[in-house]
Amino acid sequence: MCLGIPGRVAEFDDTNPHLAMVEVTGVRRRINVGLLEDEDLAVGDWVLIHVGFAMSRIDEEEADRALDGLRLMGSGFDEELAQLLETDPG
Amino acid sequence: MRFVDEYRDPELARSLARRVAERVDPQRHYKLMEVCGGHTHAIYRYGVQDYLPESIELVHGPGCPVCVIPMGRIDDATVIAEDHPEMILTCFGDLMRVPGGRGSFLDARARGADIRVVYSPLDALRLAVEHPERHVMFYAIGFETTAPSTALTLQRAKAERVNNFSVFCNHVTIIPAIKAILDSPDLRLDAFIGPGHVSTVIGNRPYEWIARNEGLPIVVAGFEPLDVLEAVAMIVDQLADGRAEVENQYARVVRDEGNPVALRAIADTMTLRPWFEWRGLGSINHSALQLSERYAEFDAELRFDVPGVRVADPKACQCGEVLKGVLKPWECKVFGTACTPETPIGTCMVSSEGACAAYYNFGKAARQRVELKVKA
Numbered sequence: 376m377c378l379g380i381p382g383r384v385a386e387f388d389d390t391n392p393h394l395a396m397v398e399v400t401g402v403r404r405r406i407n408v409g410l411l412e413d414e415d416l417a418v419g420d421w422v423l424i425h426v427g428f429a430m431s432r433i434d435e436e437e438a439d440r441a442l443d444g445l446r447l448m449g450s451g452f453d454e455e456l457a458q459l460l461e462t463d464p465g
Numbered sequence: 466m467r468f469v470d471e472y473r474d475p476e477l478a479r480s481l482a483r484r485v486a487e488r489v490d491p492q493r494h495y496k497l498m499e500v501c502g503g504h505t506h507a508i509y510r511y512g513v514q515d516y517l518p519e520s521i522e523l524v525h526g527p528g529c530p531v532c533v534i535p536m537g538r539i540d541d542a543t544v545i546a547e548d549h550p551e552m553i554l555t556c557f558g559d560l561m562r563v564p565g566g567r568g569s570f571l572d573a574r575a576r577g578a579d580i581r582v583v584y585s586p587l588d589a590l591r592l593a594v595e596h597p598e599r600h601v602m603f604y605a606i607g608f609e610t611t612a613p614s615t616a617l618t619l620q621r622a623k624a625e626r627v628n629n630f631s632v633f634c635n636h637v638t639i640i641p642a643i644k645a646i647l648d649s650p651d652l653r654l655d656a657f658i659g660p661g662h663v664s665t666v667i668g669n670r671p672y673e674w675i676a677r678n679e680g681l682p683i684v685v686a687g688f689e690p691l692d693v694l695e696a697v698a699m700i701v702d703q704l705a706d707g708r709a710e711v712e713n714q715y716a717r718v719v720r721d722e723g724n725p726v727a728l729r730a731i732a733d734t735m736t737l738r739p740w741f742e743w744r745g746l747g748s749i750n751h752s753a754l755q756l757s758e759r760y761a762e763f764d765a766e767l768r769f770d771v772p773g774v775r776v777a778d779p780k781a782c783q784c785g786e787v788l789k790g791v792l793k794p795w796e797c798k799v800f801g802t803a804c805t806p807e808t809p810i811g812t813c814m815v816s817s818e819g820a821c822a823a824y825y826n827f828g829k830a831a832r833q834r835v836e837l838k839v840k841a
Binding site for chain 2: 378379393407409410411412413423425426427428430431433434437440441443444454455458459461462
């Protein structure tokens with residue numbers, strides 16, 4: 376539950392500035408970026424995602440590290456990633 | 466050393482281990498507590514303890530949000546769900562197998578209650594929008610890492626006037642739990658490894674009293690095994706130098722001031738409870754959040770009759786002692802025998818972030834099971 380999954384901002388939602396499409400392990404998924412509204416988030420930026428919300432902005436190196444770490448975590452990560460990719464809170 | 470090849474930088478891991486070994490006082494025993502389930506998991510998963518001298522003991526605190534929920538709060542939600550046929554109870558997957566006095570949510574679902582796993586509180590809100598004839602209650606759990614997500618969901622529910630949605634709030638706060646641990650006479654600690662993601666929200670300042678008043682070092686750390694090792698090295702340096710400071714090993718993500726947007730969202734939608742019961746730690750003042758008056762219409766505890774069930778943990782279960790760091794998982798009487806991840810008696814065996822589940826899956830016992838299989 377305390378895991379953060381790294382994703383890369385691909386596109387912002389025209390109708391709601393709190394929503395963005397991110398790419399997570401190659402798959403696109405809509406998330407809420409409202410918690411980073413002060414960060415001037417741009418397309419191409421990396422974020423850590425927690426229960427459907429971008430929690431922190433990170434750099435690419437940190438994203439790589441986080442993903443490697445999560446892959447090694449095994450099943451707990453697989454389940455959370457599958458859930459993230461299956462649902463769309465839009 | 467186990468898993469050494471899985472470390473991103475094995476040489477760095479070795480050099481951190483050497484740095485720790487050089488600076489420890491061989492006459493001294495060090496107890497370092499981590500208060501984050503992610504750290505507990507990483508410590509066992511990567512065998513971090515194997516890199517450290519025997520005089521350094523890693524103690525696991527109440528950092529797993531599922532683990533600290535008392536059985537009565539599971540029963541309360543079960544009763545609400547079973548008493549209201551229109552109800553869809555939603556929760557994170559970790560929670561489904563947590564045993565209450567009337568069984569788990571999985572058991573209640575088997576009896577006919579509509580209980581569904583969601584990945585995000587926003588998924589619960591969407592379910593409410595899609596099912597206007599039903600009521601959707603979200604069972605919110607988590608420390609300050611997760612509370613902002615519930616807060617933003619509540620703000621959206623209010624803005625969109627989704628009146629068939631409510632939150633059963635069990636968000637807890639880390640600082641009062643640390644205070645309770647330090648006030649407990651059972652355990653004398655030398656330092657804390659601070660929680661990484663909680664700190665992205667609350668920042669580093671709320672920990673200053675630990676250094677100033679308690680005289681203990683605290684180092685906020687990331688989740689890689691290398692992060693945990695480096696935090697231990699920083700703590701041992703502080704102790705060797707006679708310093709007690711708040712240091713930030715995870716500065717690449719955590720800022721001193723935390724995330725002000727998240728803190729404002731929590732302050733808007735939630736307020737501190739007078740007290741909250743924690744599994745193992747008992748009742749702790751101002752240690753949890755309830756919905757603020759502005760969001761009263763979404764507060765499941767005001768909207769429904771909550772029985773306020775209080776259930777004592779099963780006698781055999783020693784989760785409470787494990788959560789306080791007084792007992793190690795393998796010292797519990799039922800660990801690995803009556804209590805396993807398949808048939809958990811206590812919460813620490815349910816969540817993958819719980820100390821018992823992490824130790825069961827990756828600790829010495831798991832290694833021995835594997836060895837036995839290989840020999841057989």
